[in-house]
Amino acid sequence: MQLISPSTTIVALATGNGQGAIAVIRLSGKDAISIVSTFFKGKNLIGEAGYTLHFGEIVNNDEVIDEVLVALFKAPKSYTGEDVVEISCHASAYIIEKIIQLCIEHGAQLAMPGEFTQRAFLNGKMDLTQAEAVADLIASNAAAAHRAAMHNLKGGFKHVLDEMREQLIHFTALIQLELDFSDEDVTFADRSQLVALLNQLYNQTNNLIQSFALGNAIKNGVNVAIVGKPNAGKSTLLNALLNEERAIVSAIPGTTRDTVEESININGIIFKLIDTAGIRNHTVDEIEAIGIARSKKALEKTDVVIFLFDVNDSLDTVMQQINEWNLLQYKCIAVGNKCDLLDNNLAYMQHHFADLPIQQKIFISALQKNGIDAIKNLLYNMVVGGQLNFEQAIITNIRHYHALIELKNALVEVQNGLQQNLPGDLLTIDINHCLYFLGTITGKIETDRDILGAIFSKFCIGK
Ligand code: GDP
Incomplete structure (x- = not known):
């Protein structure tokens, strides 16, 4: 999947395609409000505040397409971080198609799968674990899967990873200190303290990796022959x-x-x-x-x-x-x-x-x-194996699982380095590897466009 330049405004049906009373068409981008205002008869939407709701008609060449409610969200206080408009219309296939067509005629582009959530990620509204939790939440079909996804959407896993990252950065700072004072021949940054910190990180990573068996069962179900x-x-x-x-x-x-x-x-x-x-x-x-x-x-x-x-x-x-x-x-x-x-x-x-x-x-x-x-x-x-505890992070995503295994290997490298008393600058290289693998999970590092494409293409259009 290619990234559309964020200068475009995207549109898609946000609700399901089946029968229903109401459908929601969503637009996101800097022209979202001005595009809708060209065919919305009611209040002039331009200049209206965010988090407001407006009743009116969608009109095309004097033909009234539908009576709708329009919700406005102003950047950055929206799902994507951009200006967002949500049009709640009657869920007729004809009306939906007509309104989307009008949006496109006035400059919007049809969104690609997951593009709304991708924009939310690119605009810093959420990290990758939360964006992926959105997809999991939508796919969840039982209580445990729902709770795990909700926990991650609220930043449960992100929080654990952020803490680990902080600790690694603290570790690097201690090593750096040692380097800065190396001329004065002080051995420092009490290396036993570093060993303890590293062991803790290692155990944490290992626990997360082991939680995947359960997480996978929660997310995908358990096969019983x-x-x-x-x-x-x-x-x-x-x-x-x-x-x-x-x-x-x-x-x-x-x-x-x-x-x-x-x-x-x-x-x-x-x-x-x-x-x-x-x-x-x-x-x-x-x-x-x-x-x-x-x-x-x-x-x-x-x-x-x-x-x-x-x-x-x-x-x-x-x-x-x-x-x-x-x-x-x-x-x-x-x-x-x-x-x-x-x-x-x-x-x-x-x-x-x-x-x-x-x-x-x-x-x-x-x-x-x-x-x-x-x-x-x-x-x-x-x-x-006992009560399910959603307060503990449970890995449900195979991408995270693989990144955590890489992280664990990188942590072992640092552990070995400490044991062999490697100089600080070499240790720093290995710690950077750890930070890199942590970053691939949250998307904090420059994430490969192919990886982003793979993640967001699993979403349906409109999400
Ligand atoms: P399958 O070939 O393993 O799927 O076996 P079925 O479930 O079709 O059962 C074969 C036969 O055993 C049927 O006549 C069942 O009613 C009978 N059966 C299954 N379970 C029991 C049980 O607990 N007690 C008794 N008495 N008969 C059973």
């Missing part, structure tokens, strides 16, 4: 988890269907369940083969596996299945199903399957919907 031999009860379990008859459960041979994928929301986090059932229209051998192939495919992209087995099977048979799918290499929950057929005798089953090499075991009856909440709780705890 349900594997088990045919008739173990996978579809029945899926239905019980979904709490509805979505996947067709049937004991009638001949029902075929593809892998079923459904989402459930557990305490604000999306879990995507992949059921590998639906292979009945085959001979027993074929069923086995297709079942294994499907399960293997589901396992390729899974984060957590629910291994469903029939408690009426022997320990040996169940062990064979575990080996078949190499389940020990996954985060796995072993779920013994059809406990109702053994009188729900939990003590017996725990004893019978005590030697299963999977730590997390749950015994259920999918048919009777017994033990379903236990599975949900365990899934949540395996991913979140």
Whole structure:
């Protein structure tokens, strides 16, 4: 994406394209107000203050296009930092097109995806982490993703990074001091203090990096494959988890269907369940083969596996299945199903399957919907590991994740340098690398235009 010179005024539909009562068309740029005033009949908008609302008509060659409300925002007190006009009109496709066309005829350019937010960034209204949080907020479809995005939009992550930056700059200042006094042969800037500071930064970076596993789960959901031999009860379990008859459960041979994928929301986090059932229209051998192939495919992209087995099977048979799918290499929950057929005798089953090499075991009856909440709780705890704490920064963005890994490597270089007692000027070079990688996250350094393009092109038009 190319940057349009900020001297242009841009326009786009800011609301969604679907049905609605009202649509908002947004303009940003130095001519935003004068452009709209040419076809707005009501008060003369030029000279009006910011944060004001004006009722009037949009008129084209004496034809009234619509009755609208126009909101004015004056630079720099607007989303983009430029003059912004928002026209709230009736959400007819014809009206929207006509008004945008009028804006373009009078000198505005159609905005590119993310261009409003990009201007906000370029005008210093927000840093890159906040701009990216805008996109995340718009995309959030569950409570946790929404809270994480809102936290970052309000500068949660920015604040952590700013502090780290301050500390690095303080570090550089201490080193600089040492350089300035080097003639006088003072060893100083108490190097042990520097080591402590650096260790702290290193740990902070590491914690952020490790939070990405959770952050990714929050943002993109958690893939859960349900594997088990045919008739173990996978579809029945899926239905019980979904709490509805979505996947067709049937004991009638001949029902075929593809892998079923459904989402459930557990305490604000999306879990995507992949059921590998639906292979009945085959001979027993074929069923086995297709079942294994499907399960293997589901396992390729899974984060957590629910291994469903029939408690009426022997320990040996169940062990064979575990080996078949190499389940020990996954985060796995072993779920013994059809406990109702053994009188729900939990003590017996725990004893019978005590030697299963999977730590997390749950015994259920999918048919009777017994033990379903236990599975949900365990899934949540395996991913979140306790309460979600949004006061701590959680990395949800892969770009930040990669930059933090670079930062960590650069911090190790400084640590090594300190250990080897490198002179201050060499240490400063490595510290600058650290500052550089921090800067790529926030956009404080001269950010590559390609990177900016990649970030903002993910937005939709009008944002
Ligand atoms: P899948 O092939 O693994 O998807 O298995 P299904 O969910 O289609 O179930 C196969 C058969 O086992 C069906 O007749 C289900 O009603 C039955 N079934 C599933 N779960 C249970 C359970 O907890 N108890 C009992 N008694 N039967 C079950």
